Amino acid sequence: MSSTPVVHDQAFPDRPVRIIDPFGAGGGVDVIARALARRLAAAWGQPAIVENHPGAGSTAAPALVAKAPPDGYTLLINTSAQAYSAARTGELPYDPLRDFVPVAALTSQPYVLVAGAQSGITTIGELAAAASDRPGEIRFASAGTGTGTHLAVAKLNRDLGIAAVHTPPAATDAITDVIAGTAAGHTTYAMLPIPPAAPYLQDGGLVALGVSTARRSRLLPDIPPLTEAGVAGFDFPIWYGIWAPAQTPAGIVSTLARDIADALATAELSEWLTQHDADPMHMSPAEFGAFVVSEAERAAVLLPAS
16 A cells, blocks of 8 residues: 555546456456445445456456556556566566555455367366376467466466466467367366356366365365365465556545445345355455455466466
8 A cells, every 4th residue: 555645535426437457348347346346336426437448468458557646546457467477577668566456345256167069078086187197298278478367277286296388379269268178279168257157068068176265166166175175275266356557645545445345245245146156245445455465465476386
């Protein structure tokens, strides 16, 4: 948190607030951003406008927010990748820790570990055996270097002693790549958010090996957590949060955090989150800031091994 004096602006917000999303319309971040924005707009009597700014490997949106006026009217919504990207500071036009104020943790959700049906892999044990038989040849997909989908598999590989090649998708996305299989350099497995993976699990293109949190997914109740499937202690959710530009006054950060917490607690949004397999994260801005630092430190350990 910055040392900027506390400012209690009773009029905030008195005009529209922009919520900048690093991904395209219809994705997991966009869906939760728009559900939250509806509640905030109702509470504020001011528009809360979600703007999609994909590009530059999902760094275009954070770069925009980092340069925005620190007045609370331009916010960033992002996944855990915002914290993980701190391990890549030299590659970015902004510092993910110093150029932002953590405002509010939103929700966490399980990933699902999947393999392509054509691979013949249906369990964690079979995945580990395939990697052992072909060390350094098995490939895994992700949404990009340093994302949660990348680091969750990096941790899994470390825990199981798997040597695999990371191949972030280029012309294809991670799901398409895994379904296509090992031919022509495609991939065998990936850790994916559940909603986009679910249709391919239902039609048989993907096989679920386990979910990434200690609890079962409400969307995939028959799929065991990885910790039950042979990976002791594994717990790696995808989580979402809100950030503001550095030097945003503490009073405005406090107001935003309070209003976001109130929105998450409404019956309407609470029910919506349950339906989308999301668990609210209850943290103060200071607690969220400490959590972001701890997640950045976890990424720094995992990235060299990935």
